[in-house]
Amino acid sequence: MLLRVFTALFFSLALPLGLGAQGVPSPLSHFGFEMGEDRKLADWVQLTVYFERVARASSRVTLDTLGPSTRGRPLVMLTITSPENHARLEELRAIQKRLSDPRTIGGEAELSRLLDRGKTVVLMTHGIHATEVGGSQMAARLLHRLATSNDERVREILDNVILLNIPSLNPDGLQWVVDWYRRWVGTRYEAAPLPWLYHHYTGHDNNRDWYAFTQVETQLAVRKAHNVWHPHILHDIHQMGSMGARVFFPPFIDPYEQNVDPGLIAGVNQLGAYMAAELTAQGKRGVVIHDRYDAFTPARAYPHYHGGVRILSETASARVATPVRISQDDLRASRGMDVTTPSWNFPWPWEGGVWGLPDIVDYMEAGALALLTNGARNRRYWLENAFHVNRRAVEGWDKWPRAWVIPAGQENRAGLAYVLRILTTGAVEVHRAQEPFRAGGRSFPAGSYVVPMRQPFASFAQAMLEIQRYPDLREYPGGPPIRPYDVTAHTLGLLMDVEYHPVAEAVNVPLSAPIDIPDWEFRLPGALQGEGAPRIGIYKSWQEPMEAGWTRWTFDQHGLAYDTIRDERMRRGDLGRDYDVILFQSQSPGSIRDGFREGVVPPDYAGGLGDAGVRALRSFVRNGGRIVAVEEASDFVMEVLELGLSNAVERLPPDRFFIPGSILRVDLQEDHPLNRGRKSSTPAWFWQGSRAFDVLDPRIEVVARFGGGDPLLSGWLLGAQYLAGRAAVVQARVGEGSVVLFGFQPDYRGQTVATWPLLFNALAGAP
Numbered sequence: 135m136l137l138r139v140f141t142a143l144f145f146s147l148a149l150p151l152g153l154g155a156q157g158v159p160s161p162l163s164h165f166g167f168e169m170g171e172d173r174k175l176a177d178w179v180q181l182t183v184y185f186e187r188v189a190r191a192s193s194r195v196t197l198d199t200l201g202p203s204t205r206g207r208p209l210v211m212l213t214i215t216s217p218e219n220h221a222r223l224e225e226l227r228a229i230q231k232r233l234s235d236p237r238t239i240g241g242e243a244e245l246s247r248l249l250d251r252g253k254t255v256v257l258m259t260h261g262i263h264a265t266e267v268g269g270s271q272m273a274a275r276l277l278h279r280l281a282t283s284n285d286e287r288v289r290e291i292l293d294n295v296i297l298l299n300i301p302s303l304n305p306d307g308l309q310w311v312v313d314w315y316r317r318w319v320g321t322r323y324e325a326a327p328l329p330w331l332y333h334h335y336t337g338h339d340n341n342r343d344w345y346a347f348t349q350v351e352t353q354l355a356v357r358k359a360h361n362v363w364h365p366h367i368l369h370d371i372h373q374m375g376s377m378g379a380r381v382f383f384p385p386f387i388d389p390y391e392q393n394v395d396p397g398l399i400a401g402v403n404q405l406g407a408y409m410a411a412e413l414t415a416q417g418k419r420g421v422v423i424h425d426r427y428d429a430f431t432p433a434r435a436y437p438h439y440h441g442g443v444r445i446l447s448e449t450a451s452a453r454v455a456t457p458v459r460i461s462q463d464d465l466r467a468s469r470g471m472d473v474t475t476p477s478w479n480f481p482w483p484w485e486g487g488v489w490g491l492p493d494i495v496d497y498m499e500a501g502a503l504a505l506l507t508n509g510a511r512n513r514r515y516w517l518e519n520a521f522h523v524n525r526r527a528v529e530g531w532d533k534w535p536r537a538w539v540i541p542a543g544q545e546n547r548a549g550l551a552y553v554l555r556i557l558t559t560g561a562v563e564v565h566r567a568q569e570p571f572r573a574g575g576r577s578f579p580a581g582s583y584v585v586p587m588r589q590p591f592a593s594f595a596q597a598m599l600e601i602q603r604y605p606d607l608r609e610y611p612g613g614p615p616i617r618p619y620d621v622t623a624h625t626l627g628l629l630m631d632v633e634y635h636p637v638a639e640a641v642n643v644p645l646s647a648p649i650d651i652p653d654w655e656f657r658l659p660g661a662l663q664g665e666g667a668p669r670i671g672i673y674k675s676w677q678e679p680m681e682a683g684w685t686r687w688t689f690d691q692h693g694l695a696y697d698t699i700r701d702e703r704m705r706r707g708d709l710g711r712d713y714d715v716i717l718f719q720s721q722s723p724g725s726i727r728d729g730f731r732e733g734v735v736p737p738d739y740a741g742g743l744g745d746a747g748v749r750a751l752r753s754f755v756r757n758g759g760r761i762v763a764v765e766e767a768s769d770f771v772m773e774v775l776e777l778g779l780s781n782a783v784e785r786l787p788p789d790r791f792f793i794p795g796s797i798l799r800v801d802l803q804e805d806h807p808l809n810r811g812r813k814s815s816t817p818a819w820f821w822q823g824s825r826a827f828d829v830l831d832p833r834i835e836v837v838a839r840f841g842g843g844d845p846l847l848s849g850w851l852l853g854a855q856y857l858a859g860r861a862a863v864v865q866a867r868v869g870e871g872s873v874v875l876f877g878f879q880p881d882y883r884g885q886t887v888a889t890w891p892l893l894f895n896a897l898a899g900a901p
């Protein structure tokens with residue numbers, strides 16, 4: 135304590151005298167423990183104070199607040215480079231801007247001058263998944279090293295690299311996880327799971343937001359770091375499970391999304407392999423490359439469409455900050471390696487033993503330093519590579535059209551604004567046609583939106599607008615499909631129900647300057663507007679699924695009123711007094727009914743609806759209430775209300791039926807009130823949690839069916855015949871009340887504008 139008081143006093147005196155780097159506080163003096171001690175975690179308040187103190191004391195470091203997080207905490211970025219580079223930071227940023235847009239460079243002499251003077255720009259992001267606690271702790275230790283060390287390696291990094299370091303992409307979650315851990319450390323609930331989503335709206339899905347840009351953390355990072363600095367390298371620092379390799383670096387496995395420039399793929403490969411080589415050289419065992427993680431979805435890889443490489447690292451976890459003991463028998467092989475046998479991509483297996491936060495932070499810091507060293511030593515390569523990527527985009531690829539045209543005057547203004555918002559936030563230039571014109575054999579009205587495809591970030595536009603044809607990858611010929619790491623479709627026009635067209639020739643019409651990022655524009659289907667909207671309750675379990683969080687986001691964006699219903703309220707009964715309709719997002723029957731087992735979490739957070747809650751729900755419906763249930767939760771409703779329905783695709787093995795996140799055509803019963811606002815069919819999202827119903831009960835009416843033939847619109851689908859014609863949305867009367875069950879996901883990650891009307895209509899009231 136005395137030391138800390140003294141340190142604070144020293145700073146208050148020393149800083150005005152400009153004593154500089156020797157006054158930089160160490161993590162030990164600030165926090166009272168080293169970063170990466172077992173059972174010790176710094177929280178967000180302590181970390182941000184530390185960053186401020188270092189930034190004030192060091193001429194190598196500045197600190198900026200990018201904006202408030204979802205729940206109002208500061209999202210901060212540290213800029214770390216030599217004092218000489220800090221003095222010319224604006225010039226260095228201007229060089230990046232020029233190199234990112236080859237159209238602005240006059241000739242070879244100017245290019246050569248820019249390449250000589252520029253620096254490698256690295257963006258490092260930590261802790262987006264808040265229970266992966268090592269990253270943000272490591273950020274403080276790395277900061278201290280870079281602010282104080284004068285060894286040759288650090289000097290080389292500071293001279294050649296501008297490091298933009300976002301020490302937490304999820305400050306809310308970090309604070310919650312640390313508070314929760316501290317509350318229970320030393321008790322039988324030490325390292326118990328956090329019983330709510332660690333991002334208010336998205337939970338773990340927060341790193342699936344790098345094209346939809348729905349969350350403020352994503353928006354701030356894209357607008358204030360990526361689009362300002364055009365980083366050559368993104369180091370995205372994560373943790374994985376405990377039982378495999380100790381750390382993963384790229385190369386990624388196939389497939390890459392097909393619009394990623396080959397120069398970036400090769401750049402990822404060399405940098406990831408270099409990091410693995412450095413750690414192995416230091417004697418760190420258990421380093422794997424080319425395993426599990428692919429690079430298909432743009433939702434996780436913003437730089438791959440903006441001239442940069444994404445280096446994902448995944449370090450093995452402990453139990454939050456509590457060490458684990460792992461025997462060799464506990465270790466588990468992965469797709470790309472046998473955990474006990476050396477191989478080309480896993481040359482030195484880990485032998486088992488104790489693994490904890492000290493190891494995690496050591497491995498992470500070694501990876502970060504290896505990445506920065508590569509960035510520093512290959513400065514010229516990184517600048518040239520990014521320039522060539524962007525120049526190829528400006529020259530256009532043969533596989534791309536010359537432009538995409540989005541007709542003006544579309545009815546679906548919410549979807550249109552969403553698509554334009556995504557493109558412009560992704561730094562794509564979108565213009566408005568100033569006159570009517572013809573292109574590609576079609577007429578377009580004045581005001582139509584034109585996306586010319588010879589521009590630096592055209593690959594982003596192409597990836598977002600075109601249809602995905604995911605490759606048919608199998609474990610072996612004729613064998614089961616290779617499961618994608620995430621999903622296989624992202625076509626905006628289908629998700630958001632917006633019309634647009636590729637045009638093969640240059641568009642010949644006067645164009646406006648590029649438009650600005652439009653605001654959200656949500657126009658609701660009539661059902662939920664105005665006075666006497668139904669009283670909606672959204673069920674929130676202590677095991678809340680991410681889908682429920684996304685729906686909370688969708689409701690908040692639309693300004694819709696709703697109440698959050700917890701198990702305790704359900705069990706109390708008399709639900710009709712407070713609610714007209716209750717929504718269950720995708721959640722398994724066991725999880726809804728039983729929640730966490732006692733002993734796994736503290737007693738206040740154990741259990742689910744229980745028998746009392748189930749009885750209360752039955753009586754709610756029979757007395758006129760309405761339940762809307764999505765995907766897995768429909769199993770729960772079928773059970774408790776004894777509906778004659780089954781899931782037609784439940785027991786099919788993946789080599790016969792497999793849809794790992796795709797967009798399908800769903801045919802709608804015409805003139806049905808639940809389909810108001812939609813045409814005769816709609817694109818809809820289908821993935822692992824989705825269902826297709828066989829209806830065995832005459833009380834049940836089919837509202838929508840999966841399309842016949844091949845319903846696949848974008849992505850990957852095996853076994854179309856098992857879906858064709860099966861019920862996708864059903865409605866049933868039960869007593870005085872009713873239920874609606876969705877087989878597909880009507881609110882996929884806040885993006886499926888196409889099926890929002892169906893969800894809102896279902897919530898709006900009795901048939």
Ligand SMILES: [Zn+2]
Nearest residue numbers: 263266372373
């Ligand atoms: Zn993660």
